[in-house]
Amino acid sequence: MVLGISQLGVGDKAVVRGISSVSAALKQRLLAxxxxxxxxxxxxRLAPLGGPVQLRLQGDFMISMRKEEAQAVKVEKITA
Amino acid sequence: MKPIQAAILxxxxxxxxxxxxxxxxSHQHTGNWPGVTVEQACGLFNYKADIDxxxxxxxxxxxxxxxxxxxxxxxxxxxxxxxxxANLDIIVNVVDASNxxxxxxxxxxxxxxxxxxxVALNCYDLAKKQGKVIDIKALAQELGCAVVPVVAKTGxxxxxxxxxxxxxxxxxxxxxxxxxxLPQPLLEVIDKVKGNxxxxxxxxxxxxxLFLCNANLFSDITxxxxxxxxxxxxxxxxxxxxxxxxxxKIHEILNQTVRQGQAASQFDLDKILLHPVWGLPIFLLIxxxxxxxxxxxxxxxxxxxxxxxxxxxIGGASKLLQAISAPNWLQTILVAGVLQGLQIxxxxxxxxxxxxxCLSILENSxxxxxxxxxxxxxxxxxxLPGKSFVPMIIGFGCNVPAVMGARTLNNYRERVxxxxxxxxxxxxxxxxIYAIFVxxxxxxxxxxxxxxxxxxxxxVAMLTGIALSSSALLGSEASISLAELPSYRVPAFKHVxxxxxxxxLNFVHKAVLLIIPLCLLFNCVGERYVEQFGRKLTPIxxxxxxxxxxxxxxxxxxxGLIAKEALIGTLNALYSNEMQTTTMSTMTSSSSxxxxxxxxxxxxxxxxxxxxxxxxxxxxVVAAMAKELNKKWALFSVIWSTVLAYSVATGYYQLxxxxxxxxxxxxxxxxxxAMLLVVRVVTWRNAGFxxxxxxxxxxxxx
Numbered sequence: 131m132v133l134g135i136s137q138l139g140v141g142d143k144a145v146v147r148g149i150s151s152v153s154a155a156l157k158q159r160l161l162a163x164x165x166x167x168x169x170x171x172x173x174x175r176l177a178p179l180g181g182p183v184q185l186r187l188q189g190d191f192m193i194s195m196r197k198e199e200a201q202a203v204k205v206e207k208i209t210a
Numbered sequence: 211m212k213p214i215q216a217a218i219l220x221x222x223x224x225x226x227x228x229x230x231x232x233x234x235x236s237h238q239h240t241g242n243w244p245g246v247t248v249e250q251a252c253g254l255f256n257y258k259a260d261i262d263x264x265x266x267x268x269x270x271x272x273x274x275x276x277x278x279x280x281x282x283x284x285x286x287x288x289x290x291x292x293x294x295x296a297n298l299d300i301i302v303n304v305v306d307a308s309n310x311x312x313x314x315x316x317x318x319x320x321x322x323x324x325x326x327x328x329v330a331l332n333c334y335d336l337a338k339k340q341g342k343v344i345d346i347k348a349l350a351q352e353l354g355c356a357v358v359p360v361v362a363k364t365g366x367x368x369x370x371x372x373x374x375x376x377x378x379x380x381x382x383x384x385x386x387x388x389x390x391x392l393p394q395p396l397l398e399v400i401d402k403v404k405g406n407x408x409x410x411x412x413x414x415x416x417x418x419x420l421f422l423c424n425a426n427l428f429s430d431i432t433x434x435x436x437x438x439x440x441x442x443x444x445x446x447x448x449x450x451x452x453x454x455x456x457x458x459k460i461h462e463i464l465n466q467t468v469r470q471g472q473a474a475s476q477f478d479l480d481k482i483l484l485h486p487v488w489g490l491p492i493f494l495l496i497x498x499x500x501x502x503x504x505x506x507x508x509x510x511x512x513x514x515x516x517x518x519x520x521x522x523x524i525g526g527a528s529k530l531l532q533a534i535s536a537p538n539w540l541q542t543i544l545v546a547g548v549l550q551g552l553q554i555x556x557x558x559x560x561x562x563x564x565x566x567x568c569l570s571i572l573e574n575s576x577x578x579x580x581x582x583x584x585x586x587x588x589x590x591x592x593x594l595p596g597k598s599f600v601p602m603i604i605g606f607g608c609n610v611p612a613v614m615g616a617r618t619l620n621n622y623r624e625r626v627x628x629x630x631x632x633x634x635x636x637x638x639x640x641x642x643i644y645a646i647f648v649x650x651x652x653x654x655x656x657x658x659x660x661x662x663x664x665x666x667x668x669x670v671a672m673l674t675g676i677a678l679s680s681s682a683l684l685g686s687e688a689s690i691s692l693a694e695l696p697s698y699r700v701p702a703f704k705h706v707x708x709x710x711x712x713x714x715l716n717f718v719h720k721a722v723l724l725i726i727p728l729c730l731l732f733n734c735v736g737e738r739y740v741e742q743f744g745r746k747l748t749p750i751x752x753x754x755x756x757x758x759x760x761x762x763x764x765x766x767x768x769x770g771l772i773a774k775e776a777l778i779g780t781l782n783a784l785y786s787n788e789m790q791t792t793t794m795s796t797m798t799s800s801s802s803x804x805x806x807x808x809x810x811x812x813x814x815x816x817x818x819x820x821x822x823x824x825x826x827x828x829x830x831v832v833a834a835m836a837k838e839l840n841k842k843w844a845l846f847s848v849i850w851s852t853v854l855a856y857s858v859a860t861g862y863y864q865l866x867x868x869x870x871x872x873x874x875x876x877x878x879x880x881x882x883x884a885m886l887l888v889v890r891v892v893t894w895r896n897a898g899f900x901x902x903x904x905x906x907x908x909x910x911x912x
Contacts, residue, residue, distance in 0.1 A: 149450070154277035154418065155284070156690050161453035162273035162315050163692070167446070169457075175480075178490055181587035181596075182691060189311030192695040194583045196590070199691055 134201035135171070136183065143172045144205035152202045163193060165203060213254075213262035214379045215297050219287055219320075220304030221313050222270035223576070223696040225332040227251075228705045229304055229362035230267040233372070240712060248283045249617070257376050265302075272312075274319045275449075276420040281622045285420060291323065292421035294407075300379035301327040302371070307337035307344060307359070308697065310468065314460045317353065321388045324408030327355045328374045334359040334367070336697075341473035349467040354388055363702040390455050395443035399436045402428045416440065417449045479698050483580055493584050496577075497603050504564045505607045505638055511560030519553045543730060551726030554773055555718050558610055558830060562717060565604050565611035566710035572600065573618060574701035579693060586691065592672060593679025595619065595691060598628040602671075605635030609827055613834040614717060621689050627678055629835055630847050633827035634671035636664050639774040643822055646778055650802045651815040659816070663823050670824060670854060721833040729772060740765055740784075754821060754859040755814030755867070762808065763818060773828045781805060817863040824855035850885070857881050 132147050146169050149160060164187055165171070174184040174192065182194045218233075220226040231238075234253025251267040268287045276285035276292075290296070303320050305313040320327060329349075337344060350357040356374040360367030388410060392400065396416075403412040404427060415422040415433050423433045431439075440448045483492060527549055531541045572578040578597065586596030598619055605612035609632055616628040636644075644663055648656035744761035747768070756763050762784035770777035778797065785801040785808065797805075809815045826832075826848055835844040857878040864878075 153279050153690075155280045156692060157449065158273050158275045158277055158417075159690055159692050161449060163694075164311070164315070164457060166450055166453050166457065175484060175486070177484075177583050177586060178486060179587040181585075181590075182583055184484070184583065184695060189309070191309065191312050192697075194579070194586075194691075194693055194695055196586065196691040 132204050132206055135173070135185070135195075135203045135205055136197040136200045138173050138205070138207060140173050140175055143170065143208045145170055145208060146203060147206050148204045150202045150204060152199070156199060156202075160203065163191070164188060170208075171203075171205065211261055213264050214376060215299045216263055216265045216302055216375060216379065217268050217290070217298055217300075218265055218302040218304065219268035219291075219316075220270060220330075220332075221272055221306065221309075221316055223694060224270065224304045224306045224309075224313060225362040226270055226304040227267060227709075228702050229302075229330060229332060229360065229368075230265065231705055231708060232362055232365050232368055234265055240716070248286060255372070257372055261376055263372075263375065263379075272316060274316065274419070275414055275417045277418065278420055280420075283622055284620065288419065289421055291320075292419070292425070294425075299326065300375060301325055302330055302375060303327055304330045304332050304362075306333050307331045307342070308333045308340055310337075310342075310344075310464060311460060312694075314463065315456055318388070318456050318459060319414065321353060321355065322408065322410035322413060324411065326378050328371065328378055329353060329355060329357045330362075330367075330371050331357055331359045332362050335361050336699075339474050339476075341471040343469040343471055345467045345469075349463070352463045352466055363705075388459075390459055392455055393444060393451060395440055396451065396455075399428075399431070399440060402431050402436075404429050413452050413455075417452055480580070480695075483577070484583065489584050493581055496581075497600070500568045500572075501603060501607055504561060504568060504604075508561035508564045508607070509638070511564075512557050515560060516553070516557050519549075519556055523553060524549050547730030548726055551729040552722060554729070554830065555722050555725055558608070558721075559714055559718060561608050562611050562614075562714040563710050565607065565615070566713045567706060569600065569604075569611075569615050569618065570706040570709045571701050574699065574706060576696045576698045578618070579695050582693065583695065592627070592631070592675030594624055594627055594631075594675065595621075595689070598624060601628060602632065602635060605632045605637065607638055609633055609635065609637050609831045610717065610834050613831060613838055614713060616838065624689060626839060626843060627675060629838060630678060630843070630850070631671040631675050633831055633847060633851055634667040634674065634824065636667045636823060637774070639828070640823060642775055643777055644819060646797050646802075647815055647819055650797075650806050651809070651812050659819075663819055666820065666858070667823050670858070674850070717834060717837070720837045721830055725772075725829055725833060743768075744784075751821075753863065754817040754856070755809075755811070755863040756818065757808075757810060757814075760808040760810075762805075767821070767825070770822060771826055771829060773830065774822070777822065811867075813863055813866040816866070817859040820862055821855045821859040824858060825852045826855075827851060853881060853885060 133144075135144070138144060146165055146167055148167055149157060149165070152160070160166070170188055172186040174186050176183050177194070180197070182196045183200050184192060184194050185200075186192055218226060218230050230251060230253060234255050237255060238251055238253035240249055240251045248269055253265045253267070255263050255265065257263055268290060269283070271284070271287045274288045274291065276288035291298075291301075301320055303317050305317055317329060331344070331346070331349075334344075344359075346357050346359060356378055358367055358371045358374050360371055390410065396413075399416065400409045400412045403409045407427060411422070412427055415425065415427050416437060418437075427433070428436060437448055440451075444451050483489060485492070524545060528541065528545050531544065536544075572581070578600065581600060582596030584596065585599045589596050589599055598616065601612045601615035601618070604615055612632045612635065613629050616625045616632070619625045619628060640663075641660070644660045648659050652659045741761065744765040745758075747764040748756055748758055748761045751764050751767075752758070762781060765784060766777045766781045769780040782797045782801045785804040786798055809818070827835075832844050832848060835847055861878045
């Protein structure tokens with residue numbers, strides 16, 4: 131099932147399936163960070179007060195993004 | 211021999227600026243990039259006594275692809291490098307060895323350009339700690355360019371880097387030998403790139419790069435035509451396919467060159483600092499101690515500087531001028547104008563430098579990104595990123611470093627917003643005014659009065675933020691929240707100190723030119739006509755409760771323009787029976803009693819405080835704004851804050867004294883609404899404040 135990242139919970143791992151329409155600048159940043167189809171992500175934690183989400187990308191690379199942006203990245207959850 | 215032109219660039223947090231400082235030492239000059247307020251640092255070093263190398267520090271970026279919705283600041287690096295005719299001999303790409311998978315993406319994009327390049331593999335020590343063994347020779351082979359391991363913080367490997375830089379620039383070596391595994395349709399299009407240009411340069415044009423897609427790179431096909439063609443043949447977006455090709459290459463390179471050994475176990479600091487419950491309190495505690503440190507130590511140093519300059523600079527100069535019996539007008543100009551202006555600027559230096567040191571430590575340690583993560587949701591309400599919280603807090607100490615600290619925000623729109631909100635943070639100079647008024651007028655519950663003033667300031671700042679962020683006055687640059695949470699580092703002390711000093715000297719340099727003429731204006735013209743002038747001015751303030759006999763209060767407001775604390779000295783002098791000009795920051799009891807009598811009632815005093823809080827930020831802040839944004843925005847802030855101050859103070863006084871002078875109240879609300887409307891209307895007409903022109907198209911001569 132394909133979901134937006136913000137529908138995942140802390141500790142979930144997922145495979146990126148696609149990027150829905152976002153601004154050109156954001157798309158380039160996502161691609162530069164290696165968020166593209168078939169790459170792996172993991173939800174590390176959520177900021178207080180419903181703030182951004184912290185993700186771990188391949189190569190142990192940590193990023194944070196607001197939920198609205200995270201929602202644009204479509205993923206499929208990996209069930210262990 | 212002609213100097214070598216080199217450019218240094220890398221990902222943000224790759225240690226690029228530290229390396230730049232290490233290479234050029236003190237031989238550097240900073241300014242701004244043309245048209246924007248992004249710092250441009252250029253430096254020079256001499257290689258083996260006979261070759262000069264000129265080095266330019268390009269803003270850090272993750273990708274070279276510039277898009278039309280990026281702010282000009284963010285696309286600077288791309289623009290600079292896309293000028294294919296530019297006089298640039300070699301690129302120094304700083305790569306963080308402990309974060310290769312991230313950094314190599316930019317490296318590949320750079321190599322695609324086919325320019326001579328050297329990779330400086332930074333943080334080599336950190337990578338070792340992580341258990342990574344990097345085969346430097348293999349990496350150089352894979353990339354097709356020289357790779358030099360360095361540790362920017364300690365300066366290890368810099369000599370070798372210089373060797374490689376000069377050698378490669380002189381021999382014009384390392385024309386890209388980069389090879390990609392491209393899907394067939396892409397390969398066909400790339401083949402159409404004009405003969406003398408590197409084929410792979412076509413990739414960035416296909417990704418829609420603002421500067422290359424109009425550059426006429428291809429023969430017998432336009433970029434748009436090629437993109438349309440590809441969209442049909444590839445099964446996904448062109449930019450995603452290209453990113454995949456690069457990722458694949460990175461994967462391959464890492465497989466060939468990096469062996470992951472046993473990592474030294476490291477404690478995950480984020481478990482504490484980003485703790486769901488304790489994260490925020492810890493952040494506030496860090497802010498509080500940083501703030502306390504800066505204002506306490508800075509305040510002590512500040513009074514030291516004041517004392518020294520009062521006695522030696524100003525005192526000495528006036529004695530000297532009297533001794534040589536210089537004409538009176540000259541004495542006034544030099545002492546009251548030039549020297550006093552200089553003194554005002556100098557007193558800012560200690561606090562400024564300390565605040566900048568703290569900011570720099572926050573940034574370089576990696577904590578700033580965490581702070582932004584923690585408070586992002588709160589700041590988002592005002593159209594600001596979490597990062598802007600820190601300069602705002604600094605504003606409670608002094609607005610000047612707060613305005614300058616907004617530099618750390620990477621988007622012009624956000625900087626404007628943050629800077630316009632800053633002046634409403636009650637700085638410590640304003641607190642001194644509150645304290646004196648509270649002692650005189652509100653012997654009971656004074657702390658509540660002061661607290662309410664802080665709150666009003668914050669509320670007005672929020673209103674400003676909401677009003678402006680929902681307007682298009684600021685342009686429509688896409689603001690990206692997606693950010694890196696870099697690994698924690700111990701900041702390089704020398705680098706932190708140098709950055710802080712550079713920033714505060716920058717302020718002094720610029721501000722003095724604005725502050726001296728204003729000091730002249732206020733001090734020289736003032737003295738003689740003070741009372742006359744004050745009496746003429748007072749009726750303007752009548753609606754907020756300053757009665758005609760209380761002309762001293764309006765003169766105080768005028769002197770508060772120079773520095774808010776000057777207001778106290780002026781009131782003290784004017785309310786005391788004997789005229790004396792001091793810069794004392796306290797008030798004698800007789801002056802205080804006179805002041806209470808002159809104001810008549812507490813509401814007038816509170817309205818006066820409201821006005822003092824909100825009106826014209828002091829000239830040093832205005833100078834900082836003009837420097838960080840431009841003169842128009844500084845003027846906007848002056849008008850915005852003064853009109854708001856007048857409306858709020860008048861509104862309060864009229865309501866509180868229950869005089870219900872409807873016309874006055876109506877006028878106040880009309881002014882407030884008009885201001886909000888103006889912000890809207892300007893957006894519709896899309897006139898004024900036009901900051902940027904479209905980037906010039908770059909053409910390639912074939």
